[in-house]
Amino acid sequence: MSSSLLASPDPILPDVRNLTASLPQDDTPRIQPSGKGICSIIAPEQNPLNFSDHTAYDHMFINEMETKASIEQLLSEGSHFVQMLYTFRSVSKAVPMITDQNAVNKDELNIATFEVLRPEIVKLKMFMEFQDYTIRQ
Known part of the structure; x- marks a missing residue:
C-alpha cells in the first residue's frame, strides 16, 4: 500500500506551488528587518589614542571614556610594579643572616x-606611593 502512495502524484502539491508563485503584491511596508550577522573584532588591550579624540564628539559616554583612559594609564604603570614585586621574591635569600658569632661585624654588615x-x-x-595614589583615585 505504501508503494502505491509513493507512485501516485500528490494532487495538492501543484496547487501549493501555484499559490507560492502568485503571491499578491501589496504596498505594506516590511517591519521585520532582514537578518544580519554580528561581527566582533577583538580590540587591543590598550587604546592607542588613549581616548584623546573623545572631546571632539558630543555624546553621553565622555565621563566613562575619561575614566577608562585613567584606568588604562594606572594599569600600564602598575604592570611595572607587578614585575618588580615578582623579582623581589628571591631578594631575602641573598641577605646574610647575622648570628651571634658575627656580632663584632654586625653594624658594618647591616x-x-x-x-x-x-x-x-x-x-x-x-x-607604596603608587598604591596610595591609586586608592585615592
Whole structure:
C-alpha cells in the first residue's frame, strides 16, 4: 500500500506551488528587518589614542571614556610594579643572616646590606606611593 502512495502524484502539491508563485503584491511596508550577522573584532588591550579624540564628539559616554583612559594609564604603570614585586621574591635569600658569632661585624654588615638594598627600598617606596595614589583615585 505504501508503494502505491509513493507512485501516485500528490494532487495538492501543484496547487501549493501555484499559490507560492502568485503571491499578491501589496504596498505594506516590511517591519521585520532582514537578518544580519554580528561581527566582533577583538580590540587591543590598550587604546592607542588613549581616548584623546573623545572631546571632539558630543555624546553621553565622555565621563566613562575619561575614566577608562585613567584606568588604562594606572594599569600600564602598575604592570611595572607587578614585575618588580615578582623579582623581589628571591631578594631575602641573598641577605646574610647575622648570628651571634658575627656580632663584632654586625653594624658594618647591616650598613653594607642597607647600602646594597637602598635602590630596591626606593622602588618599594615608589610602589607604596603608587598604591596610595591609586586608592585615592
